[in-house]
Amino acid sequence: MYNSKLETLPLEELRALQNARLSSLVERVYRDVPFYKKKFDEKGILPGDIKTVEDLRHLPFTYKTDLRDHYPFGLFAKPMDQIRRIHASSGTTGKPTVVGYTENDLEVFHEVVARSLACAGAKPGMIMHNAYGYGLFTGGLGIHGGATKLGMAVIPVSGGMTERQLIILQDFKPDMICCTPSYAQTLAEACKKAGIDTKDLNLKYAVLGAEPWTEAVRSQVENGLSVSATNIYGLSEIIGPGVSQEDYEEKGTGSYIWEDHFYPEVVDRDTGEPLPYGEEGVLVFTALTKEAFPVLRYWTNDICSIYYDKSEKRTHIKMSNIKGRSDDMLIIRGVNLFHTQVEEVINGLEFLQPNYQLHVKKKGIMDAVEVHVEVQNGVSAEDASLAQHFSKRIKNSIGLSMDVVLKNPGDIPMSQGGKTQRIVDLRK
Ligand code: DLL
Secondary structure, eight states: OOOOOGGGOHHHHHHHHHHHHHHHHHHHHHOHHHHHHHHHHHHHOOOOOOOEEEEEEEGGBOHHHHHHTTTTTOSSSSSSOOOOOEEEOOSSSSSSSEEEOOHHHHHHHHHHHHHHHHHTOOOOTTTEEEOOOOOHHHHHHHHHHHHHHHTTEEEOOOOOHHHHHHHHHHHTOOOOEOOOOHHHOOOOOOOTTTTOOOGOOOOEEEEEEOOOOOOHHHHHHHHHHTEEEEEEEEEEETTTEEEEEEESSSSOEEEOOOTTEEEEEEOOOTTTBBBBOOOOEEEEETTTTTTSSSSSSEEEEEEEEEOSOSSSSSSSSOOEEEEEETTTOOOTEEEEEHHHHHHHHHHHOTEEEEEEEEEEEEEEEEOOOOOEEETTTSEEEOOOOHHHHHHHHHHHHHSSOOOEEEOOOTTTTOOOSOOOOOEEEEOO
């Protein structure tokens, strides 16, 4: 079983634990990772100068480019004979970013995922349908290890082969499903098409993450699969899934960050200065306990806020849903635009469904966005008045004019278990 006591540590004890773990971390990276030694030396900082998490602000950030520059294993702090697993995330350009785990890192990974699944409603003895991809992606094996640690029976389905997934859902009767929100939508749609009444399945919970999603997607998945759906967040560079998790009894209030392992800061995207709780900026993590691949102040590029709320269930800090990634942020005619803003508008219109892509093009010398979105079943994609109505709504709520292309249901590629590509950049 995993240790749930750490989730309710009084704040003072939590800080003391974080500070002790941070001191050990800075000693280790200074000694074992030349990249960090050089960064400390350049700033004239010694490990002993960093005594508490408040001192973190004096340290430089670590960026994804630093990982690429040290591809594949240059930032590892342990020799290969102590590494037990390697994962990599593909990214959209260039070489993948590679991360490693010692035996102890895998223990921590399983522990935080077990915590997350319990927070999402799972109990020992339940059956887990794991439709995250197995392989270099951290989703499949990460969820698998945590579910096993919690005492669940795992069905390692992985992504894709939707028809087979439906058979398993009906015959193996899992209690919980883990997958991307877009694949949960695909499965809900497939159940509807196949005439499966999802109330007859045994599914109770869905744990969705790896890409941003909205409340409208939550209600679509909850109704479509007859489940209670919560958000799981994480990234390979910090550990994988299980960095934070939404509680199934506190839906809509943000996700608990397991801050005894992952210390969060939110910083101004332009100045890098830490922002007060509640303000939106770039999420930065320090992985306090990682051995093989320790990272200090990792710049996630994810935009959100962090805050303590009044919940009595746990003492850990919460984060809001990710609004988007700052590197995904489009700047169109001077206006900052995240695809989730367009999704909000789509969700407010009954004739559309949230299967969409933003095509970014050059119109003369200016950048322009064309929204491709599917209409609901029974609605005509040829109806120009609907396109006009949608376009007007976008202009009113986002302040930008966008061309709109309505598509028939099924015309935009559906998720097969991976992350959906929302932005298609046609500028080059
Ligand atoms: O996506 C790990 C993961 C697997 C998380 C399964 C949840 C479930 P990467 O492939 O390294 O790792 O991608 C990390 O995905 O920086 C976010 O931009 C995005 N992301 C992950 N979870 C969420 C979420 C995994 N719940 C990147 N909401 C992160 C929004 C998410 N974005």
